[in-house]
Structure formats: structure tokens, C-alpha cells
């Protein structure tokens with residue numbers, strides 16, 4: 481094997497090893513299409529707007545959410561839905577932060593065909609990003625990195641209960 485081929489092979493191993501850190505922490509939510517669609521503050525707004533939208537009247541955490549995601553697509557991420565695993569539907573409504581282990585809830589970016597997934601392991605919130613088709617698209621850094629999710633979902637303690645930031649809105 482030539483030196484260049486070896487270098488490419490080494491690079492490949494390096495990247496596949498480092499991409500382990502980029503993987504979603506929570507499993508793909510099988511059967512998500514049948515999960516319960518919840519009305520929340522954000523789904524009532526209807527969509528995550530683009531970067532030139534005036535969101536100054538929204539709570540700080542929503543402003544930061546728009547700032548983080550408005551640029552992932554021209555015009556913003558677009559239409560959203562919040563889907564909750566039927567097994568944790570009442571726990572979601574109660575907002576105790578005590579959710580059963582496994583994939584629990586989804587922020588569905590409908591126009592982007594992307595699922596932001598929060599799940600639990602040992603009672604601790606974990607994060608993942610998947611295409612609707614199940615492709616793991618969590619990134620090593622930036623807006624689609626699990627640590628980015630965690631920073632916001634745990635940073636607003638008065639807003640989020642153990643990783644759950646939304647609430648049922650009538």
C-alpha cells in the first residue's frame with residue numbers, strides 16, 4: 481500500500497473514531513409518526529423563523545433558540561411540531577422532569593424533515609438529531625451537536641424541567 485493510501489486510511493479511521501462523539505446520544509424514536517402531537521408555546525407560534533424576524537417580545541430562551549437555528553436553512557427552519565411518546569404523555573403534561581428511559585419527545589422540524597430528539601437514560605436527559613428516515617445527523621459541533629442542546633435545555637432552570645423545555649398549551 482502506498483504512503484498516500486495509508487494516510488487516507490489513517491484519516492478515515494481518525495474521522496470515524498472522532499465521529500463517535502458526533503453521534504446522537506439517544507436512539508432513533510421508532511414509530512414516531514404515531515406519537516402524540518402536543519400544542520405548546522412554539523407550535524402555537526407555528527414555525528421557527530429566519531434570522532431577520534423580530535422576536536424581541538418572546539421569552540429569552542425562545543430568542544436564543546431562534547438565534548441558534550435561524551441560519552440552518554434559508555428563511556429559517558420553518559414549521560414545527562412537538563411529538564411525545566405515548567408512554568410519557570402524562571409525565572410531559574405534569575412537567576416533573578421524571579420521564580421513563582428511552583426516546584421521549586421530539587421537536588419535529590417538518591419543512592426540514594428533521595427530528596430533534598430528547599430521551600432519558602438513568603433519568604438523565606440525552607439528545608439526538610435524526611432525519612425522518614432514521615439517519616443520525618448529530619454533528620461534532622455547532623447547532624446540531626448534543627452539547628448545544630444540553631447547554632440550552634439545562635441552562636434555563638426556571639424554564640426547563642430536567643431537559644423538558646416546552647409545556648402543554650391550550
Ligand code: HEC
Pocket residue numbers: 520521522523541542544545546548562585586587596597598607608609623624625626628629630632633643644645646647
Ligand atoms: C437555545 C435554546 C435551545 C437549543 C439550543 C435547543 N433547544 Fe430544544 N427547545 C427549546 C425550547 C425553548 C423548547 C420549547 C418549545 C416549545 O414551546 O414547544 C424546546 C423544545 C424541544 C423539544 C420538545 C420537547 C420539550 O422540551 O418540550 C425537543 C425534543 C428538543 N427541544 C430537543 C432539542 C435538541 C435535540 C436540541 C439540539 C439539537 C435542542 N433541542 C436545542 C430550546 C432549545
